[in-house]
Amino acid sequence: MKYIRIIEENCSGCEECLSSCPFGAITIEDGIARIGDACNLCGACVDHCAFGAIEMEQSEEAIVSPPAQGGVWIFAEQRSGQLSGVVYELLGEGRKLADELDTPLCAVLLGHEVGKLTGDLIAHGADIVYLADHPELKDFRDEPYTAIIAQGVEEFEPEIFLFGATSTGRSLAPRLAGRLRTGLTADCTELSIAGEARLLEQTRPAWGGNIMATILCRRHRPQMASVRPKVMKRAIADTKRQGRIVELSLNAHQLTSRTRLLDYIPELIHSINIEEADIIVSGGRGLGDSKNFSLLEELASMLNGAVGASRAAVDSGWIPYRHQVGQTGKTVAPKLYIAVGISGAIQHLAGMQSADVIVAINKNADAPIFQVATYGIVGDLFEVIPALTAALKKEVS
Amino acid sequence: MRIVVCVKQVPETTESAKINPETGTLMREGVASITNPFDMYALEEALRIKEKQEGDHEVVALSMGPPQAQEMLKEALALGCDRAVLLSDRAFAGADTLATAYTLARAIETLGGCDLVLCGKQAVDGDTAQVGPGVAEELDIPHATYVRKIASLSPQAIEVERLVEGGIEQVEMTMPALLTVVKEINEPRLPSLRGIMKAKRMEVTVWDAAELAVDAERVGLAGSPTEVVKVFTPQLEKDTQILEGSPDEQAKQLIHGLRQAGLM
Ligand SMILES: Cc1cc2nc3c(=O)[nH]c(=O)nc-3n(C[C@H](O)[C@H](O)[C@H](O)COP(=O)(O)OP(=O)(O)OC[C@H]3O[C@@H](n4cnc5c(N)ncnc54)[C@H](O)[C@@H]3O)c2cc1C
Ligand SMILES: Nc1ncnc2c1ncn2[C@@H]1O[C@H](COP(=O)(O)O)[C@@H](O)[C@H]1O
Numbered sequence: 001m002k003y004i005r006i007i008e009e010n011c012s013g014c015e016e017c018l019s020s021c022p023f024g025a026i027t028i029e030d031g032i033a034r035i036g037d038a039c040n041l042c043g044a045c046v047d048h049c050a051f052g053a054i055e056m057e058q059s060e061e062a063i064v065s066p067p068a069q070g071g072v073w074i075f076a077e078q079r080s081g082q083l084s085g086v087v088y089e090l091l092g093e094g095r096k097l098a099d100e101l102d103t104p105l106c107a108v109l110l111g112h113e114v115g116k117l118t119g120d121l122i123a124h125g126a127d128i129v130y131l132a133d134h135p136e137l138k139d140f141r142d143e144p145y146t147a148i149i150a151q152g153v154e155e156f157e158p159e160i161f162l163f164g165a166t167s168t169g170r171s172l173a174p175r176l177a178g179r180l181r182t183g184l185t186a187d188c189t190e191l192s193i194a195g196e197a198r199l200l201e202q203t204r205p206a207w208g209g210n211i212m213a214t215i216l217c218r219r220h221r222p223q224m225a226s227v228r229p230k231v232m233k234r235a236i237a238d239t240k241r242q243g244r245i246v247e248l249s250l251n252a253h254q255l256t257s258r259t260r261l262l263d264y265i266p267e268l269i270h271s272i273n274i275e276e277a278d279i280i281v282s283g284g285r286g287l288g289d290s291k292n293f294s295l296l297e298e299l300a301s302m303l304n305g306a307v308g309a310s311r312a313a314v315d316s317g318w319i320p321y322r323h324q325v326g327q328t329g330k331t332v333a334p335k336l337y338i339a340v341g342i343s344g345a346i347q348h349l350a351g352m353q354s355a356d357v358i359v360a361i362n363k364n365a366d367a368p369i370f371q372v373a374t375y376g377i378v379g380d381l382f383e384v385i386p387a388l389t390a391a392l393k394k395e396v397s
Numbered sequence: 398m399r400i401v402v403c404v405k406q407v408p409e410t411t412e413s414a415k416i417n418p419e420t421g422t423l424m425r426e427g428v429a430s431i432t433n434p435f436d437m438y439a440l441e442e443a444l445r446i447k448e449k450q451e452g453d454h455e456v457v458a459l460s461m462g463p464p465q466a467q468e469m470l471k472e473a474l475a476l477g478c479d480r481a482v483l484l485s486d487r488a489f490a491g492a493d494t495l496a497t498a499y500t501l502a503r504a505i506e507t508l509g510g511c512d513l514v515l516c517g518k519q520a521v522d523g524d525t526a527q528v529g530p531g532v533a534e535e536l537d538i539p540h541a542t543y544v545r546k547i548a549s550l551s552p553q554a555i556e557v558e559r560l561v562e563g564g565i566e567q568v569e570m571t572m573p574a575l576l577t578v579v580k581e582i583n584e585p586r587l588p589s590l591r592g593i594m595k596a597k598r599m600e601v602t603v604w605d606a607a608e609l610a611v612d613a614e615r616v617g618l619a620g621s622p623t624e625v626v627k628v629f630t631p632q633l634e635k636d637t638q639i640l641e642g643s644p645d646e647q648a649k650q651l652i653h654g655l656r657q658a659g660l661m
Contacts, residue, residue, distance in 0.1 A: 024408045037463035044628040167561040171542040174527035178534035183622030186525035214627040258539040258571040266564040273563040321581040376639045387644035
């Protein structure tokens with residue numbers, strides 16, 4: 001068991017620890033800190049205390065990581081016969097982990113007539129492709145995908161299993177983890193191997209990006225994680241690479257599903273969607289009106305990017321919800337994020353702060369968005385954006 | 398039809414929450430607790446089904462958490478839920494998503510099962526979005542995530558629209574089923590004065606581990622395969638370069654910078 005306790009003699013009642021607790025579980029009573037029921041045993045307060053008055057104890061039960069030699073697995077998500085972008089990132093990251101563990105990297109591919117994708121997976125780093133090809137598997141559905149992959153996991157015993165943190169990955173992975181009764185870490189932005197125990201250190205933002213947490217899964221295998229798209233480096237193709245294809249066994253029972261996909265309606269208005277875009281131009285309340293979004297659309301199309309928005313802009317009805325970036329919207333990690341007339345509320349930052357380069361355009365020099373920006377322009381967007389678009393046009397011609 | 402809505406109490410992250418630029422920690426004065434914003438949409442959707450669909454419907458708000466979560470469940474009752482159940486026991490503390498999903502599913506079975514489970518897309522503290530599908534797996538019912546619309550509903554089947562990359566999926570499932578919902582699905586109501594008065598007279602049912610007949614190995618810290626070993630505040634601060642001059646000059650400098658970063 002693990003627990004946190006206050007060493008009363010050391011506690012000065014200074015209240016410094018209160019702000020360190022992400023769960024608001026610490027209170028001061030009679031001049032001494034108390035840990036309440038909301039405590040999640042995360043340990044954030046322990047380092048924070050300057051008086052050494054908070055300690056975390058963990059009984060050293062023998063921590064056995066069960067044997068698992070089945071390699072590092074990645075889920076090769078596809079839609080309409082096309083691998084999704086995050087798959088190449090999983091292959092890049094998975095290859096790194098597999099090399100460190102000296103174990104094979106394996107891709108799991110389910111679909112119909114998707115055999116042609118196996119070469120691409122191998123070229124990008126997979127040593128083995130576990131393949132299930134069947135008309136019933138053409139579109140992703142949780143139940144058959146879970147049943148078939150679960151059986152594969154039980155048979156081949158992977159050590160690690162990674163998924164893209166996409167709408168598919170975040171639906172499938174928790175269902176599968178439940179079936180396998182193992183741990184699953186959501187939306188990781190950093191993965192590494194911790195020493196001899198061969199443990200996967202999984203780091204992820206939580207609480208709207210206010211805190212980062214590192215998570216281990218010591219006693220169960222596989223160690224499962226979903227990985228935030230656009231954060232890991234893509235694998236580079238090497239067409240000379242060799243690999244094996246292993247067919248997963250299927251039976252009729254596994255293929256049955258209580259879910260039916262009736263239709264997929266692609267969004268036509270903006271040709272690039274924000275999850276996939278390398279460049280996003282986002283607008284906030286500063287735009288003042290829905291029609292001003294055309295300024296951003298023009299800029300975005302020149303940059304071959306997509307248009308995003310803050311919650312304030314979405315709530316004002318200027319642009320549909322699917323463009324919303326942030327805690328209540330989508331999490332994005334493009335190469336370039338241009339925030340126009342966005343203050344940078346913490347909930348908005350949660351959705352975009354892992355962008356490589358952030359440009360902030362805001363007339364208020366104190367707007368928090370400037371704290372995370374690479375380039376800041378303090379000025380009126382109605383002057384800056386046209387100037388930028390004009391300069392880009394000049395570049396092109 | 399019985400509809401169970403899973404609601405979680407979370408610390409409020411308001412617009413006034415700011416990062417202390419010196420220490421990099423969050424500055425918060427007296428953290429208030431609120432209902433997870435996404436769960437408000439789930440509650441609203443359940444209440445709309447109850448009001449609009451023919452037949453007898455019961456809406457149950459279900460939460461696992463410390464005793465103070467009763468206050469949040471009182472609010473759910475004030476909104477119009479028929480019943481509220483809190484799962485509270487020292488043994489449930491420290492649960493990860495697997496253990497939480499297991500405990501919630503056992504509670505739904507203790508209630509006598511249900512026709513529809515509604516969850517929020519994710520809880521804004523943990524941000525995992527894993528509990529919903531986990532509950533569905535544990536109950537062995539189908540689920541759909543990121544639901545933005547219930548297109549049709551009958552005791553046998555449900556048709557929904559899910560928000561996915563680049564578009565919308567129309568999905569049909571047999572009942573019972575579980576949905577996790579996004580903000581676009583509706584506009585949550587505020588509690589009425591009558592509702593608040595009515596809720597005052599209603600009790601929140603509190604169940605502990607014994608009442609749920611759970612396997613002690615599968616709840617709380619013991620039942621949680623994942624372990625948080627470190628928590629830290631991310632380095633938000635960047636070396637921001639403020640571009641000076643006229644808009645034209647600023648534009649020129651920016652393009653130069655972006656070109657150097659290989660972005661153009
Ligand atoms: C639980 C919860 C979840 C949330 N989830 C999200 C989320 O997912 N996504 C999200 O975005 N928000 C979210 N929010 C809301 C968030 O806190 C903010 O309210 C919102 O992001 C503010 O949007 P904004 O920056 O566009 O507007 P404001 O905060 O009003 O900022 C507008 C900015 O534009 C600038 N401006 C005005 N005119 C001009 C001009 N002519 N030229 C240049 N600059 C100008 C102003 O200086 C100001 O900084 C959430 C809030 C809560 C409580
Ligand atoms: N302790 C809990 N009690 C009740 N419902 C919960 C709890 N934790 C999570 N949920 C539900 O599961 C959803 C997803 O939560 P999470 O997986 O923690 O992001 C929430 O929106 C709730 O509907």
